[in-house]
Amino acid sequence: MYSRVQKILWNVVGLDYVLSGEMAAPYCIDWRGRYSGDALAVVLPGDKQQVAAVVAACAEHGLAIVPQGGNTSLCGGAVPLPHSQQIVVNLSRMNRIYALDTVNYTLTAEAGCSLAAIRKAAEQANRLFPLGLSAIAEYCEIGGNISTNAGGVGVLRYGNMRDLVLGLEVVLPDGRIWDGLRRLRKDNTGYDLKQLFIGAEGTLGIITAAVLKLFPRPRSVASACVAVRDPAVAVGLLAYLRENCGDKISAFEIISSSCLDLVLHHISNAHEPLSRRHDWIVLIELSDVLPVSLDLSLNYALQGFGEGILEFSVDSNERAASWWYLRKNISEAQKLEGFSVKHDVAVPLSHVAEFLTQANSALRAVFNGVRIVAFGHIGDGNIHYNVSMPDAVRNSVLIEKSQQVNRIVYDIVNGLGGSISAEHGLGQLKRNEICQYKDAIEMGLMRSIKFTIDPENLMNPGKVI
Amino acid sequence: MYSRVQKILWNVVGLDYVLSGEMAAPYCIDWRGRYSGDALAVVLPGDKQQVAAVVAACAEHGLAIVPQGGNTSLCGGAVPLPHSQQIVVNLSRMNRIYALDTVNYTLTAEAGCSLAAIRKAAEQANRLFPLGLSAIAEYCEIGGNISTNAGGVGVLRYGNMRDLVLGLEVVLPDGRIWDGLRRLRKDNTGYDLKQLFIGAEGTLGIITAAVLKLFPRPRSVASACVAVRDPAVAVGLLAYLRENCGDKISAFEIISSSCLDLVLHHISNAHEPLSRRHDWIVLIELSDVLPVSLDLSLNYALQGFGEGILEFSVDSNERAASWWYLRKNISEAQKLEGFSVKHDVAVPLSHVAEFLTQANSALRAVFNGVRIVAFGHIGDGNIHYNVSMPDAVRNSVLIEKSQQVNRIVYDIVNGLGGSISAEHGLGQLKRNEICQYKDAIEMGLMRSIKFTIDPENLMNPGKVI
Incomplete structure (x- = not known):
């Protein structure tokens, strides 16, 4: 059967863009090497018409499709399943800015435009596209950013990817093209269909193009590195800063001492950010369109906060860059350190400190000597909470018990009204896990949406739902 | 059959809260007196359990439901249809802030909380809820604001209602309660179901509660009244101001001279805003959390803009209030003036001037002496474009030809990639009209969503879709 489809694919995209065997292999494993699978073919269409023709051919022959962008997903959402007969549709060739x-x-x-290319194009026009995934901006693609509703450091001010999309063009599971490429700030003419496809991880169709919101480009930036007594102080500090600096706060990240250890150990040119080590530091960025001295405002605001700040420093040049260099390299440092049981969770801001206290003590009670590496977008209530053991032997035991670790962490998150996937999505990783935490009504609604749009379950099956 | 349902309703909400006949009449006509219909009963539940029980009873007996909040809809979305056997479920009693x-x-x-009550509660806690519908804030309710994805003057900075909702609780068409009352900034665990219900005008379920985003409360505000040569200058001025004042721009509204005429004629205490009359004025508001002098910034920015500004004035006290008083009373003035053929349209900002030129000239060519009253949220590309004749006799002729007027206006809007309902929704008014402008794929997707969630078509039938 596939040979017939293969001929169609060759006809549609050309021989060079239907890969199999060794040529296809790099597209069947995710960038961190954690998920791999098998595909009948990897197809690289050159435009939306080709995507539509490929999807229609697959639909006709009952072949499942895995939409793929930069393949930087963290939950295995963009690679085919093992031993599957799936077709990977990679959009990287479709990288025109219209x-x-x-x-x-x-x-x-x-x-297929890389996030970096979009940010650069905006910058050249004196505009800002604010999605901030600096560590992978060269590799991740905007279609994937939209399909996973990407987050990053700019969410506090500019919102998630969902908030940055005005219009979408989508190839539906039957190969029809939905043209929703609107450039409007307001459009209340029925159901907002684009919302369905944003964050759906390719399970409802393939996003082929998008209209993105741009913003004025900031001309002033200042950063602070602030040592805080504990995460509760960090949360209080954000509420205080919002009252006093408002929209100027463009990033607010927390880093634990254990996290800093890893970066200083594995990453070259990483330096201790303050005069001495503290349990927790917060990195803050203010930015403004006006050419103003934000260093002064930030200094003044931090001085006025009161108890709980142990030490702080404000800068807008090299030192600031060196602080953000630490933040940017956390994922890389962790990768070099070895496996850990990772969690990308969110709770209401007012429960962040509670979450960390509860989870730390629950894990310590079960796993003696456990090491917690916590960091992330505390300004959004989003903590990357990673659990490991200090030595390789005990760590491999812990990894085997990762289900138990997950259960402890996620139960606490759930008890605090939180989310077990704040920004990375469900993919393969949390597809089953989520059934534990969403009620039957919500799961039922999700399944009926999926069935309505993709009744044959051909779009990225085995992911999300 | 209804008598059996009536008994159930009595049991659920109590005798006092099942209205019929004269008592029900005020709920069966919209606030402007343009749409009226008939209901078997108007039910006023006291909590979500009662809503669920009412909906379940109606579902069991095949009775259609019209969800209703403050009944301030402009497109007839919240009143029952004429000669219908519908049950109005009015949520006004459910007005607790949790x-x-x-x-x-x-x-x-x-x-059922009024928008004014929510804004006030936020203010008392030194926070801002930014949805700005000042003319009706006392009457409209947050459930209706969400169901219509309300807009208003604050959208430019804070987004539409959709952007202000973090979580929802919804009674589904079969009477089950979906609890999506999350308080999270980030949650990527599958399809974002709340998006379905936002802007659905009650056709997919009844929103019973919501989690809303708050913002820091601005401490500085300044306004400008700017006479511009034409709308193209206004659009250019906004792009320029965004570059120079960024997020501080919290409103940017345009008012035509014809519009000003109506307000000055009908509204007491309304005064000419500038030294002399101009074709177009723009009202601008800057606001900031910091206690800064925005008057200076605004003055400076306006002086730097160059050609196209004919006159301007900046103020942050009584004069500013008097300008916004004009804006606030436009709808009331129009109501007093009499009927006009109204349009609530949006186009990309870069096409606003083109839209006005094209529409004005196309209408003038067909209707000699036609009067165009245009105003609104030009910062969002959203123009309220109202067409009438200067005298009552000719006006009644025009009203009869409103279909023709609509076709002229909407065809131009559509040609410019615009929306025929920017912020008011479809309701009854544009339910058929929209079929002219959305393609079959989009209409098909909308219908399949509707059928999936509400297979019996019991939620607000005859509206939207």
Whole structure:
């Protein structure tokens, strides 16, 4: 059967862009090497018509599709399943920027544009595209950013990817093209269909192009590195800063001492950020369109906060860059350190400190000597909470018990009204896990949406739902 | 059959809260007196359990439901259809504020809370809920605001209602309660179901409570009244101001001279805003959390803009209030003036001037002496574009030809990639019209969503879809 499809694919995209065997292999494993699978073929269409034709051919022959962008997903959402007969549709060739409208503050681009290319195009037009995933911006693609509703450091001010999309073009599971490439700030003409596809991880269709919101480009930036007594102080500090600096806060990240250890150990040119080591530091960024001295404002605001700040430093040049260099390299440092049981969780901000206290003590009670590496977007209530043991032997035992670790962490998150996947999505990793935490009504609604849009379950089966 | 349902309703909400006949009449006509219909009963539940029981009873007996909040809809979305056997479920009694979390910047409230009550509660906690519908804030309710994805003057900075909702609780068409009352900034665990119900105008379920985003409360405000040569200058001015004042721009509204005429004629204490009359004025508001002098910044920015500004004035006290008083009273003035053919349209900002030029000239070509009253949220590309004749006789002729007027306006909007309902929704008014402008794929997707969630078509039938 596939040979017939293969001929269609060759016809549609050309021989060079239907890969199999060794050529296909790099597309069947995720960038961190954690998920791998098998595909009948990897297809690289050159435009939306080709995507539509590929999808229609697969639909006709009952072949499942894995939509793929930069393949930087962290939950295995963009690679085929093992021993599967799936077709990977990789959109990397579709990397045209269609339009940049400085008056409308919008950019229209194909799904395969890298985030870095989009940010650069905006910058060249004196505009900002604020999605901040600096560690992978060269590799991740905007279609994937949209499909996973990507987060990052800019969410506090600019929102998640969902908030940055005005319009979408989507190839539906039957191969029809939905043209929703609107450039409007307001459009209340029925159900907002684009919302379905944002964050759906390719299970409802393939996003082929998007209209993105742009923002004025900040001309002033200042950063602070603040040692806080504990995460509760960090949360209080954010509420205080919002009252006093408002929209100027463009990032607010927390880093635990254990996390800093890893970065200083594994990453070259990483330096201790303050005069001495503290349990927790917070990195703050203010930015403004006006050419103003934000260093002064930030200094003043931090001085006024009162008890709980142990030490702080404000800078807008090299030192600031060195602080953000630490933050940017946390994932890489962890990768070099070895496996850990990772969690990407969110709770309401007012429960962040409670979450950390509860989870730390629950894990310590079960796993003697456990090491907690916690960091992330505390400004959004989003903590990357990673659990490991200090030595390799005990660590491999812990990894085997990762289900138990997950259960402890997720039960606490759930008890605090939180989410077990704040920004990375469900993919393969949490597809079953989520059934423990969403009620039957919500799971039922999700399944009926999936069935309505993709009745044959051909779009990224085995992911999300 | 209804008598059996009536007994159930009595049992569920109590005799006093099942209205019929004269008591029900005020709920069966919209606030502007444009749409009226008939209901078997108007039910006023006291909590979500009662809503669920009412909906379940109606579902069991095949009775259609019209969800209703403050009944301030402009498109007839919240009143029953004429000669219908529908049950109006009015949520006004459900007006409790459940929680206000100053650290998490969230407020959780029942759907029947008035917008004014929510804004006030936020203010008392030194927070801002930014939805700006000042003319009707006392009457409209947050459930209706969410169901219509309300807009208003604050969208430019804070987004539409959709952007202000973190969580929802919804009674589904079969009477089950979906608890999605999350207070999270990030949650990527599958399809974002709340998006379905936001802007659905009650056709997919009844929103019974919501978690809303709060913001820091601005401490500085300044306004400008700017006479511009034409709308193109206004659009250019906004792009320029965004570059120079960024997030501080919290409102940017345009008012035509014809519009000003109506307000000055009908509204007491309304005064000419500038030294002389101009074709177009723009009202601008800057606000900031910091206690800074925005008057200076605004003055400086306006002086730097260059050609196209004919006159301007900056103020942050009584004069500013008097300008916004004009804006606030436009709808009232129009109501007093009499009927006009109204349009609530949006186009990309870069096409606003083109839209106005094209529409004005197309209408003038067909209707000699036509009067265009245009105003609104030009910062969002959203123009309220109202068409009438200067005298009552010719006006009644025009009203009869409103279909033709609509076709002229909407075809131009559509040609410019715009929306025929920017912020008011479809309701009854544009339910058929929209079929002219959305393609079959989009209409098909909308219908399949509707059928999936509400297979018996019992939720607000005859509206939207």
